[in-house]
Amino acid sequence: MGSSDRDDANARAASLRAAFFTGWTKQVGLEPVELTSSVVVAQWYADARHVQPHGIVHGGVYASVVETCCSVGALLAAPEGTIMVGVENHTSFLRPAREGRLTARAVPVQVGRRAHLWECNITDDAGRLIASGRLRLMATDAGSQASG
Amino acid sequence: MGSSDRDDANARAASLRAAFFTGWTKQVGLEPVELTSSVVVAQWYADARHVQPHGIVHGGVYASVVETCCSVGALLAAPEGTIMVGVENHTSFLRPAREGRLTARAVPVQVGRRAHLWECNITDDAGRLIASGRLRLMATDAGSQASG
Amino acid sequence: MGSSDRDDANARAASLRAAFFTGWTKQVGLEPVELTSSVVVAQWYADARHVQPHGIVHGGVYASVVETCCSVGALLAAPEGTIMVGVENHTSFLRPAREGRLTARAVPVQVGRRAHLWECNITDDAGRLIASGRLRLMATDAGSQASG
Amino acid sequence: MGSSDRDDANARAASLRAAFFTGWTKQVGLEPVELTSSVVVAQWYADARHVQPHGIVHGGVYASVVETCCSVGALLAAPEGTIMVGVENHTSFLRPAREGRLTARAVPVQVGRRAHLWECNITDDAGRLIASGRLRLMATDAGSQASG
Numbered sequence: 001m002g003s004s005d006r007d008d009a010n011a012r013a014a015s016l017r018a019a020f021f022t023g024w025t026k027q028v029g030l031e032p033v034e035l036t037s038s039v040v041v042a043q044w045y046a047d048a049r050h051v052q053p054h055g056i057v058h059g060g061v062y063a064s065v066v067e068t069c070c071s072v073g074a075l076l077a078a079p080e081g082t083i084m085v086g087v088e089n090h091t092s093f094l095r096p097a098r099e100g101r102l103t104a105r106a107v108p109v110q111v112g113r114r115a116h117l118w119e120c121n122i123t124d125d126a127g128r129l130i131a132s133g134r135l136r137l138m139a140t141d142a143g144s145q146a147s148g
Numbered sequence: 149m150g151s152s153d154r155d156d157a158n159a160r161a162a163s164l165r166a167a168f169f170t171g172w173t174k175q176v177g178l179e180p181v182e183l184t185s186s187v188v189v190a191q192w193y194a195d196a197r198h199v200q201p202h203g204i205v206h207g208g209v210y211a212s213v214v215e216t217c218c219s220v221g222a223l224l225a226a227p228e229g230t231i232m233v234g235v236e237n238h239t240s241f242l243r244p245a246r247e248g249r250l251t252a253r254a255v256p257v258q259v260g261r262r263a264h265l266w267e268c269n270i271t272d273d274a275g276r277l278i279a280s281g282r283l284r285l286m287a288t289d290a291g292s293q294a295s296g
Numbered sequence: 297m298g299s300s301d302r303d304d305a306n307a308r309a310a311s312l313r314a315a316f317f318t319g320w321t322k323q324v325g326l327e328p329v330e331l332t333s334s335v336v337v338a339q340w341y342a343d344a345r346h347v348q349p350h351g352i353v354h355g356g357v358y359a360s361v362v363e364t365c366c367s368v369g370a371l372l373a374a375p376e377g378t379i380m381v382g383v384e385n386h387t388s389f390l391r392p393a394r395e396g397r398l399t400a401r402a403v404p405v406q407v408g409r410r411a412h413l414w415e416c417n418i419t420d421d422a423g424r425l426i427a428s429g430r431l432r433l434m435a436t437d438a439g440s441q442a443s444g
Numbered sequence: 445m446g447s448s449d450r451d452d453a454n455a456r457a458a459s460l461r462a463a464f465f466t467g468w469t470k471q472v473g474l475e476p477v478e479l480t481s482s483v484v485v486a487q488w489y490a491d492a493r494h495v496q497p498h499g500i501v502h503g504g505v506y507a508s509v510v511e512t513c514c515s516v517g518a519l520l521a522a523p524e525g526t527i528m529v530g531v532e533n534h535t536s537f538l539r540p541a542r543e544g545r546l547t548a549r550a551v552p553v554q555v556g557r558r559a560h561l562w563e564c565n566i567t568d569d570a571g572r573l574i575a576s577g578r579l580r581l582m583a584t585d586a587g588s589q590a591s592g
Contacts, residue, residue: 019200019201023196024197024205024209027197027198049175050171052172052173052216058171058173058212059237060172060209060237063207063208063212063239064207064208064209065208067206067207067211068200068206068208071200083202085241088238088240089207089208089238090237090239090384090386090534091236092580093233093234093235094556094561109538110536110573114436115434117576132553132554134534134578135207136383136384136432136536138410138411140410235559236532238532240406240430242406242408243406258388262582265428282386282388282430284388284532284580286558286582288558312497318495318497319492319494319495320502321496323493345467346468346471348512349460349463349466350527354467354468354508354512355507355511356468356472356505356507356510357504359503359533360503360505360508361504362504363502363503364502382503382537383537384535384537385503385504385507385535387507387533388531431503
């Protein structure tokens with residue numbers, strides 16, 4: 001892509017970077033590592049905030065991370081002015097984690113004009129797959145978003 | 149059921165009630181309203197903690213609430229000593245919400261010996277359906293839980 | 297609704313009825329029982345055509361039935377000229393069935409302008425729930441459908 | 445693995461190869477190309493049998509192929525005597541196909557002692573991704589299978 005496209009993508013990535021530090025994604029403590037239209041990487045430290053009663057990380061944390069990383073990737077991959085809204089989040093829980101750094105890596109399965117499918121894998125520092133989810137997103141105009 | 153069974157179920161419900169006020173479910177601010185083996189009702193007030201950058205409630209909040217309500221129901225419906233762990237959380241986002249009280253209501257689709265399927269609908273105070281999800285859970289013994 | 301609307305809906309139901317007897321839905325042997333914009337009921341007889349190697353009905357049969365019933369319902373519920381295409385089919389298998397009549401009943405979870413979510417339960421003649429699935433559909437114009 | 449393990453795996457693959465030519469998988473017309481514990485590849489020719497009323501391949505065909513390929517892979521990856529039964533099939537439809545050869549390729553996301561998660565991508569001869577699904581399977585003993 002040309003340099004103005006790249007500047008534009010960089011500006012959008014910077015704007016999305018800020019989004020990690022507000023609202024629900026801030027509650028997770030998720031920090032952006034790499035934000036591009038083909039891969040989103042983010043990390044957080046699992047601790048007492050994130051657990052369910054048995055002391056392992058709550059499935060909703062993983063689904064939240066899948067939602068954020070896939071949504072950010074979809075926004076970066078969509079044409080400017082198009083809002084991508086998550087409509088279906090399907091997250092599978094593969095191995096319990098209790099604490100420590102976890103890394104999420106989202107990539108597109110399909111980027112279409114009207115809909116995307118993104119996938120996000122979450123691993124621990126030993127490289128083990130902890131959870132994996134997919135988010136289906138629909139394109140909408142700025143006024144009518146659904147959720148996500 | 150007999151009165152000792154009922155006492156037992158009441159004791160477990162009391163124990164699970166406490167679980168709402170620790171870890172990730174406390175981060176949501178979810179409060180239990182009704183906890184039985186056939187229905188779980190809980191509520192929270194959506195505010196600035198829960199939103200994504202467009203000011204609407206983040207999809208991960210709904211998935212987290214689905215996860216908690218279905219997991220609590222499954223634990224109440226399972227024989228004592230059986231741990232039910234969520235393995236697949238599938239949450240659909242149906243209508244954006246910005247703030248105010250939201251109510252989650254989880255019911256069993258199937259309660260088997262080795263696996264359950266639970267469903268949770270989330271509505272606003274106008275009775276509109278905001279999100280709806282399903283959680284597949286597997287039975288395990290106390291030592292080997294997966295997530296959830 | 298007025299009588300011309302009803303005539304129109306009846307005409308569309310008749311047209312969709314024919315669709316049961318072509319292509320993949322004919323392979324299943326699925327027969328329409330009730331086709332309206334708020335409920336779709338259909339039945340088939342499970343036999344040797346439908347099984348996997350252990351002699352029980354193959355999960356793909358249930359997913360196919362979910363897909364057909366929810367798609368037909370969505371078409372009946374959408375404004376005329378709008379094509380609803382399935383984008384995500386999520387089917388849960390709850391109890392094995394070997395043979396005999398099975399009944400599918402699909403109802404809308406949400407009917408929006410741009411997207412629907414439908415749900416379909418499949419039961420045997422003893423009223424036991426065998427499988428249950430959900431189909432997310434997106435509205436499109438007649439020229440650009442995705443699948444379904 | 446040792447040569448007797450390999451012989452054993454080959455014997456199981458031969459047995460599963462036969463399974464493609466019975467019941468529902470035969471209805472699809474799916475033919476095995478490669479059957480191992482780490483990848484399952486199969487192909488079929490989409491034609492008039494497989495379509496929905498708009499002339500494109502019915503979503504249930506893709507879900508059926510996902511179910512078969514992931515189930516066969518899970519059986520090959522599980523210890524002998526363990527039956528893996530599909531409990532949740534989640535298939536996403538990405539691009540319409542009308543006719544011609546389609547190729548399914550299933551790989552494990554996670555192979556655990558008690559549960560697996562497999563993923564299956566379906567592409568056309570131009571290499572385009574047409575559909576993609578995931579199957580969650582649970583281990584069971586030979587007598588109590590659920591579906592699949």
